Amino acid sequence: MVGNGMRIHPRAWLAAAVAVAVATGAWAAVSTGDDASPDDRTAADVLTGHDWTHVAGGTAGSGGVRIVGLGRRIVQQDGSGGQPNPPVNLRGPRLAVRGPVEITAGVDRPAGRSAVLTLYGDVPVVYDEWRHNPPGLAVTVTDGELRLEVWDGRGNDPAVRRRATLAAPAAATVTVTRAGGRLTVRLGDARLSVTDPGVFSSGRVFFGADADDSGPDGWTLTSLRAAGLDGGSATVVDAPALDQSAPPPGSLRALAAARRALPIGAAVAAEPLLADDGYRRLTAAQFSMLTTENALKPQFVHPQPDRYDFTGGDLLVDFAAANDMAVHAHTLVFGEANPRWMQDAPADRRERIMLDHISTVVGHYRGRVAEWDVVNEPLSTESEDYEDGGTGLRRHLWQQAMGEAYIDTAFAAARTADPGAKLYLNDFGLEADGERWDALLGLVGRLKQRGVPIDGVGFEAHIHEAGDRVTAAVLQDHFAELARLGLSARVSEIDVYGDPAAGQAEQYATVLTACLAAPNCTSYTTWGVTDRYGSTTESDTYPPQPGDDLLFDRNLAPKAAFTALTRVLRG
Incomplete structure (x- = not known):
């Protein structure tokens, strides 16, 4: 069943579930011995064979995961405000990372639509009417711009914002690298680099995907891969099972x-x-x-x-x-x-x-x-x-x-x-x-x-x-x-x-x-x-x-x- 939060015909759910099977307990670790970008033979696949059927606004299919913006926001008790609450794939794969790492994502979006990929050092937590944002980063691709926002875990809003002008093709590859104390994002000739405030110091990476707009067309995450650089490592770990051990007698x-x-x-x-x-x-x-x-x-x-x-x-x-x-x-x-x-x-x-x-x-x-x-x-x-x-x-x-x-x-x-x-x-x-x-x-x-x-x-x-x-x-x-x-x-x-x-x-x-x-x-x-x-x-x-x-x-x-x-x- 596709947990995308939208009303979809059951046959579409079934097709998506078949296309992207839920893997239980699967993992793959990759480490390279130099600082060159890994190729497809050394990078671990974070998309295929892992659960992307429960990401909000997402529909998994044979071509990847189609993402539609939901415009999720949290208002305060009096109805004012509107803190952004973008989705996180809570039930899907996450990474265990050490040292320098590189993550590449394939993005295919219709003209006029935005694509947002978010990497979190831990999951955000909603405390009633407030979302606590952990360290993380969001990469946004539009027709004419590449944007990078970085949260340092010290406030609701990004601590750093960077943008570069470019003519982004409909199908593109976005690369995020952590190495040498810096976070770098690349798309074609465009490059954004900032000091790393310890975004992934937890040793974990959780994934989210969204769109700036809430139009029906959406965009497609066609691939997602991760690998270590220069002795670093990236391990893909699926979410734990829901069932736990039997309750103790004194519970x-x-x-x-x-x-x-x-x-x-x-x-x-x-x-x-x-x-x-x-x-x-x-x-x-x-x-x-x-x-x-x-x-x-x-x-x-x-x-x-x-x-x-x-x-x-x-x-x-x-x-x-x-x-x-x-x-x-x-x-x-x-x-x-x-x-x-x-x-x-x-x-x-x-x-x-x-x-x-x-x-x-x-x-x-x-x-x-x-x-x-x-x-x-x-x-x-x-x-x-x-x-x-x-x-x-x-x-x-x-x-x-x-x-x-x-x-x-x-x-x-x-x-x-x-x-x-x-x-x-x-x-x-x-x-x-x-x-x-x-x-x-x-x-x-x-x-x-x-x-x-x-x-x-x-x-x-x-x-x-x-x-x-x-x-x-x-x-x-x-x-x-x-x-x-x-x-x-x-x-x-x-x-x-x-x-x-x-x-x-x-x-x-x-x-x-x-x-x-x-x-x-x-x-x-x-x-x-x-x-x-x-x-x-x-x-x-x-x-x-x-x-x-x-x-x-x-x-x-x-x-x-x-x-x-x-x-x-x-x-």
């Missing part, structure tokens, strides 16, 4: 299965899943449910009106299936995390856009996803929305176009797209009494009266400040009130301020105890696996400054909170 998932068959879950980041062996193994070992942290938010899965990108979601869903984990998909309709084109759509077109989005995304995963957050955070943060008989609904592009009925419409569409999936409304601040909880009860009561197919409510349970606290008795009362309405509850996104560690452990344990005591509490999920990739990482910081809110620290070591949960599960 959270094993203890929960023995106690009440309660799924213990975590929000999982797609980017490091196949690049960080420790993260992958820890996730599979400890958790029996996976929440798609960012990959299925609208701005990631639906970057353009006529284009969908399922690569991140497919990776997470396939990983869950390989490791006997249920999938809770997040999220279909949200006032945030929407691409700019959705935000700018006229009000009279938004219902149609929402319906197409839900039917396409839920339909893509029909039968493979157990649960969906259909509507995320519908309640307002403004006190005035709760006053004078106000319902407390958040005002955003969907509510402004359809009123409260947007919720009814979204749930009905999701039920039609996958009748077997459980459908949830998800929000924060529901763990305490007050106007927010009262508004939630009123909302779900109205939904039930109108026959809306809602199955449950997610309690995010973010405890981000020292003064935040969840009381077991109140939380259990809220679960019971939902049970009287015939609704399930789930702890959907818990993370806890980590100072002091004992207080963090107590709050994690308190919420789990309340969930175990409530027959209608269907799962307990933390908002992340480890602080290394936690969403409370401070944005725009290089190197990243992780928070201290999850069960495992930045070194993947268990905290007191993890031990507290194991004690609760052992009873």
Whole structure:
């Protein structure tokens, strides 16, 4: 299956998959004894026989990999900005490199189209609304220009930009060389050279491909080869297998299965899943449910009106299936995390856009996803929305176009797209009494009266400040009130301020105890696996400054909170 994020006829997927077979565990190492450019007999092929069927915007075929620009960008919580988020071939080949190396790429592009090849020293990681860019470089070829951009791992933007004017042919060979402390890019007579800031000092190279434009024609990566120079080496390594070893008996998932068959879950980041062996193994070992942290938010899965990108979601869903984990998909309709084109759509077109989005995304995963957050955070943060008989609904592009009925419409569409999936409304601040909880009860009561197919409510349970606290008795009362309405509850996104560690452990344990005591509490999920990739990482910081809110620290070591949960599960 071609994981290009676009809707393609199944026969086209099959043809592409046959043309470029997925190789498992294959590798090839090349080293030359002089500084001459290697020829095809000494360079390792990074394209043929390796997996290029899962690169976003790519379609693998007999002539190479056709790349169409998706225009992927990440907006901030308020909908502003638009940080570029170009694709990386997470499930495909990467290089292990040492010393001087040379990489050559064949590029075939129609007139007027751009081609972008990106080489990363590590995979970029998305921390909610911020993409951390590691050291890397991007080479762009247009009709009249060769461009080089270099990231040094110290900021979002390139540290160096160079360009050369040329008349680029439709079919060309681009060469990237690391040697003598410099990075050099060549295309025909054009040559760009800059000081190497340690782009590949990690010893790894990951590949990405994109286009500056989002036209339908795209361009084709016809070849990709790598070799060592002057004693250097380049080894082609395929992505690791998705299935991991069996969970240990003392894991959270094993203890929960023995106690009440309660799924213990975590929000999982797609980017490091196949690049960080420790993260992958820890996730599979400890958790029996996976929440798609960012990959299925609208701005990631639906970057353009006529284009969908399922690569991140497919990776997470396939990983869950390989490791006997249920999938809770997040999220279909949200006032945030929407691409700019959705935000700018006229009000009279938004219902149609929402319906197409839900039917396409839920339909893509029909039968493979157990649960969906259909509507995320519908309640307002403004006190005035709760006053004078106000319902407390958040005002955003969907509510402004359809009123409260947007919720009814979204749930009905999701039920039609996958009748077997459980459908949830998800929000924060529901763990305490007050106007927010009262508004939630009123909302779900109205939904039930109108026959809306809602199955449950997610309690995010973010405890981000020292003064935040969840009381077991109140939380259990809220679960019971939902049970009287015939609704399930789930702890959907818990993370806890980590100072002091004992207080963090107590709050994690308190919420789990309340969930175990409530027959209608269907799962307990933390908002992340480890602080290394936690969403409370401070944005725009290089190197990243992780928070201290999850069960495992930045070194993947268990905290007191993890031990507290194991004690609760052992009873």
